Amino acid sequence: MRRVVITGAGTINPLGHDVPATLEAMREGRCGIAPLDMRDVDRLSIRIGGQVKGYEPETRFNRQQISLYDRYTQFTLIAAEEAIAQSGVVFDGDLAARSGVVLGTSGGGLTTQDENYRAVYEEGKNRVHPFVVPKLMNNAACSHVSMQWNIQGPSFTVASACASSNHAMGLAFSFVRSGMAPVMVTGGSESMLCFGGIKAWEGLRVMSKDACRPFSATRNGMVQGEGAGVFVFEEYEHARARGAEILAEVTGYAMSSDASDIVMPSRTGAARAIRGALSDARLDRDRVGYINAHGTGTAANDKTECAAVSDVFGPHADRLMISSTKSMHGHLIGGTGAVELLACLMALRDGVIAPTIGYEEPDPECALDVVPNTAREARIEAALSNAFAFGGLNAVLALARA
Structure with a gap:
């Protein structure tokens, strides 16, 4: 078994158009959720979201590319460019032939x-444009x-709904x-903040009209976001040699799969994924200092996730820091785990734990250290990143400080 390291990271999301801007926003506890700016917003009952503001496709892509690239593809290419540039990898010869790309998305174009x-x-x-199919397909x-x-x-x-990115990164x-x-x-990447995308989510009645407040007793639902996170995973010796x-x-x-309900999360299914990640990493639970939670801000997810963490970590759960950055950037659906992995990198590299903003009132069923409202300095050895999707599909990643 070879060791696997991350040598590049890239993103564009509601908090920033690159990694440095995103991490700065996370450190400051800045909120990227705002009123939606889109066509027919007056026909929506949900009018807030984590949109990527200040983004002009014409400044990044030419007309021919824009005719081929859906917004989610544009986000992916921007994030990939940053990640690959940071890594310094040049894909040619045998390296190009053997290296690959695994990305997550729920809806595609x-x-x-x-x-x-x-x-x-x-x-x-x-008639529609001849590139509609290659533009909207999930593998574009x-x-x-x-x-x-x-x-x-x-x-x-x-494509595994809200766990798509974590499943993709686990396979990579x-x-x-x-x-x-x-x-x-x-x-992974997602851009679901279009009229139909929001209208569909409205039907589930899990959306907040004012804010995403994970773990707070006053939480009233999730908020959609959009964006991408892309990383370069590399074999350790290969990275060190160059x-x-x-x-x-x-x-x-x-x-893991809950195998129980299409929308309701399962405490036991989530706990099995967390235990499995610890076991696969040969990581003692007492060494984990931080968990980036799935933390959607819905009543069902947050209490179920806290219960699963408590089941796995036992007394150590009281000493864990667990936060949800969805409170800042919203729920990026298939791209959410990728953007949230940046919070784990910040915790491991910089010793800064991203906060759960919007926290107003303790919930006895979420009685963990959720790093409320303000980022915290803490040196940690290991972190987990949770993703629990509709359909009962769960994926958890374990990371360690380099």
């Missing part, structure tokens, strides 16, 4: 789908990353650890 449904059903048009972002950087090895997309970790690939580009900067080590992961 939903903006493209939404716009073209409007064109056909509302505006009565009988993965394919464009592989083409742009000449990555020719195992490449595909994972497995490929590198097993020796199947020396380098994997991995993470003198790469190592951001953190990925030490283990686990996946």
